[in-house]
Amino acid sequence: MPIKILKSNEQSIKKAAEIIKKGGLVIFPTETVYGLGADAFNEKAVAKIFEVKKRPKFDPIIVHIADINSLKLLATNIPPVALKLIEKFWPGPLTIVIPKRKGVPDIVTAGLPTVAVRMPSHPVALKLIKNSQTPIAAPSANIFGKLSPTEPSHIIKEFKNSVDLIIDNGKTPIGVESTVISFLDKPVILRPGGVTIEEIEKVIGKVEIKNTYENPISPGQFKTHYAPNKKLKIINSLSDLKNIKKENAGFLAFKKRKNIKGFKKIEFLSKNGNLNEAACNLFSALHKLQNSDVDIIYVEAVPQKGLGLAIMDRLKKAETK
Ligand code: TXA
Numbered sequence: 247m248p249i250k251i252l253k254s255n256e257q258s259i260k261k262a263a264e265i266i267k268k269g270g271l272v273i274f275p276t277e278t279v280y281g282l283g284a285d286a287f288n289e290k291a292v293a294k295i296f297e298v299k300k301r302p303k304f305d306p307i308i309v310h311i312a313d314i315n316s317l318k319l320l321a322t323n324i325p326p327v328a329l330k331l332i333e334k335f336w337p338g339p340l341t342i343v344i345p346k347r348k349g350v351p352d353i354v355t356a357g358l359p360t361v362a363v364r365m366p367s368h369p370v371a372l373k374l375i376k377n378s379q380t381p382i383a384a385p386s387a388n389i390f391g392k393l394s395p396t397e398p399s400h401i402i403k404e405f406k407n408s409v410d411l412i413i414d415n416g417k418t419p420i421g422v423e424s425t426v427i428s429f430l431d432k433p434v435i436l437r438p439g440g441v442t443i444e445e446i447e448k449v450i451g452k453v454e455i456k457n458t459y460e461n462p463i464s465p466g467q468f469k470t471h472y473a474p475n476k477k478l479k480i481i482n483s484l485s486d487l488k489n490i491k492k493e494n495a496g497f498l499a500f501k502k503r504k505n506i507k508g509f510k511k512i513e514f515l516s517k518n519g520n521l522n523e524a525a526c527n528l529f530s531a532l533h534k535l536q537n538s539d540v541d542i543i544y545v546e547a548v549p550q551k552g553l554g555l556a557i558m559d560r561l562k563k564a565e566t567k
């Protein structure tokens with residue numbers, strides 16, 4: 247059976263919501279990356295997500311809601327500091343990890359006492375959740391550990407027969423996943439993402455960042471993740487390019503650079519070094535390079551501020567160890 251792809255419109259979103267209600271799987275756009283969604287309260291449907299994504303059962307899934315009232319279905323004892331961030335950044339690319347309610351299936355939270363929740367800002371995602379009349383559990387719509395999908399073409403090969411519908415809304419605008427922040431005893435950023443640390447600190451003051459993969463506290467903090475199926479190395483200084491073999495290599499530059507020559511394939515993250523544009527293009531550029539006939543991909547490091555922190559987090563996890 248060929249995979250079913252429909253352009254996003256009222257009708258296709260309604261159809262997708264019917265699929266979610268019946269326990270099926272839908273791939274849908276969010277402002278960050280495409281998600282692979284199921285009814286968060288249907289254990290069998292959520293189990294299918296793990297199966298088709300080849301995701302280990304100990305890695306919990308983010309639950310997506312479309313209105314603040316739905317938070318009550320999922321969480322209790324929400325710390326005031328978390329509410330401050332919710333007020334400022336929802337709907338948007340911020341996921342909060344808070345104490346879960348008993349009714350949230352263990353398969354969603356991997357048995358943890360917490361649940362990760364986010365309210366996306368993408369109008370298609372919001373409409374789908376509303377029409378489904380249930381929160382939607384959705385990881386990124388890629389095979390576990392591989393590159394995240396920011397365009398439908400990134401998804402199609404991976405999930406040929408295993409999802410019921412893909413809603414096509416073109417490229418996702420932010421291009422890196424949501425920021426994940428936990429509120430167990432104090433706020434800790436588990437994954438830098440679409441809302442920057444600078445923006446968060448303006449609202450709640452200094453926060454700790456624990457995306458150092460040595461002792462994962464978020465089950466999803468694996469050392470290798472977001473990886474293309476080619477070797478990948480980060481280049482910290484362009485002067486390092488002098489010493490590498492370029493004939494069979496690809497290069498991903500931060501900005502357009504005229505004087506880089508000799509690579510088999512070159513891609514740019516942005517025209518003039520804009521970090522938002524770079525984040526938006528990150529996964530599509532990596533998809534293009536992995537699908538080309540290069541043996542290795544060299545990537546120029548980007549400044550670690552603003553969305554640059556999320557970009558470098560993904561690149562460090564994608565780097566061949
Ligand atoms: O932007 C996004 O967040 C996208 C879109 C589709 O919403 N979703 C996404 O989901 O990136 P996923 O599953 O690829 O990444 C979710 C991360 C994982 O690292 C997971 O371990 C972590 O969130 N996570 C989920 N629930 C958690 C929990 N209760 N405690 C700690 N970490 C959690």
Ligand code: MG
Nearest residue numbers: 385386394423
């Ligand atoms: Mg993911």
